[in-house]
Amino acid sequence: MATSTVSQNLTRGGAFLISSCAPEDVFTPADMTGDQRLIGQTTEEFVNKEVLPLVPELEQHKEGLMPGLLKKAAEVGLLAGGIPEEYGGAGLDKVSGTLLCEKLAAYASFAVSHGGHSGIGTVPIVYFGTEEQKKKYLPRIANGEVISCYCLSEPQAGSDALASRTRAVLSPDGKNWILNGQKMWITNGGFADLFVVFAKVDGEKFSCFLVERGAPGFSVGAEEEKMGIKGSSTVALFFENTPVPKENLLHEIGRGHIVAFNTLNSGRFSLGAYCLGGAKKVLEAASKYSKERTAFGKRLEQFGLIDAKLAEMVIRIFAVESMIYRIAGQIDAGMANAPDSESKSERGMKMLEEYAIESSISKIYGSETVDFCVDEAVQIFGGYGYHEDYPVARAYRDSRINRIFEGTNEINRMLIIQMLMKRAMAGVLPLIPAAMKLADEVLAGPSMEETASGPFAAEERIVSNTKKMFLQAAGAAVQRFREQLAEQQEIVAALANVVMEIYAMESCLRRAQKASSRAGAESPSVMGDATRVFIADAADRAEREARTALAATVEGDMLRTQLAVLRRFAKRDAIDTVALRRRVAAAVLSSDRYPFEAR
């Protein structure tokens, strides 16, 4: 770790916006241990051997197949990762759990079913269950005897989950909660044994209950006809005077939102990892196809425009991967630094909250990257990409849901800024002093601030200046709109986009720097090329978003002054991204694989 101030900041979610860190402070895939890699390998082997051969039947919803596969996955420990050892789980660290999710994503429907059970269907009990609830359910969730699911959404309450109409009232004898209402879109609902259900006690106090299949008055709807992830189960649930034992209340009455939202924080992070795995698979397929198909007497791989697509897929995947493992490493470091007074699950909960901003970034960037990759893969396959006999058509349909569930990307963009502002106001994250310091710096005029050196000096400056752009644009927006900023959704989203680009740029940069110092060379590397392209393009995107936000915030002379300052922060030399992309494309084409695996 660098200085104590830096390490203290590093443990705080969102601190990347106002502090810098050393490459050694950032976890990268190259830092994985042998044991962690083994978990990835076991998962990959399981999916290749047990899941992929069954895809055609899974897509047809052959009865019993998906739950059977989940149970089989349990036999090799793939359902036990997030469950502490004392309850029959594997108590995996976050990096291992992330790699597991990534490797499961070779078949999206399986990944979604796994996430519905081992992620959002398990997290509420691990972090909020009583000792009895944990002992009763967790060992059976880990060994696949009980398949679980998370039941928050309703026909009239999706993004606005707290508008739930499902009600719970205590029975006259005080022994049961009586549930009435409906849930919608429940993953695994068709075959689950345990349902984590949110309902309002007396129609007011949002709470959470554990409901078992077979409860009187509880029924499950037909499978929904979905656009994609057809191998997964998605159903509605109906509760008609359903008695639920009193002791099956999870956490406290009126505190269901804490359970719901912390679970989603965890789910969002994992979703980014699933998206990462899916994007890598589609890249492999596109790279292979570009060598098989010929046009105008050449293989597709010989066309610059095809290479540019493959390279851009690699570059965006690299950014997502760098962010996701950085977050996983931060969470593991936070877990390792827990004070003795804190239990593992208390600490785990704190980490979920701490890195909620980064988890939203993982969700948004991951889902938009996999969507970008499947779209470009279809394009590389041409007409064949549009045919179900080829692998990318299904990937295209499967990918689309990721921007919708676990909080839509619109909601997550707003959450990023909302959470940042909350932390700033609470003094947890010194954003306000940082913005004031920047204002002083701007007033003082241009300075000789060229302190960065080394092979990535230009990129270092860009990242640092983009952080200033954020403080500038966010500072202006807060000053103008104050408590009403949330109403200015387009501005909020523009600011969130700048935040995401900063985190992505810095994560790529630190990883490339770490890799380059590991290699002990300042020689050019393909990872360095990918980093340079990503940062050049991300800086353009961030600048545009900051300008959009400023132009919607101030006007006249004030706007002209703000834009002049922005131009100062945005000043940089152009680089030849065409040549750099060609080198990245050559790297993926040399093996038909994502070239920075485990690096």
Ligand SMILES: Cc1cc2nc3c(=O)[nH]c(=O)nc-3n(C[C@H](O)[C@H](O)[C@H](O)COP(=O)(O)OP(=O)(O)OC[C@H]3O[C@@H](n4cnc5c(N)ncnc54)[C@H](O)[C@@H]3O)c2cc1C
């Ligand atoms: C295949 C599938 C599986 C699912 N699995 C589960 C599951 O296991 N458990 C579960 O509980 N739920 C599940 N869901 C539900 C999912 O989480 C919701 O669909 C999602 O939260 C969006 O809610 P909605 O569909 O009601 O859309 P809406 O909330 O109606 O949103 C519609 C559009 O309006 C936008 N919007 C909404 N509010 C705002 C706002 N304040 N500002 C700006 N824009 C806004 C949204 O971003 C979206 O673009 C699943 C859904 C699908 C399709």
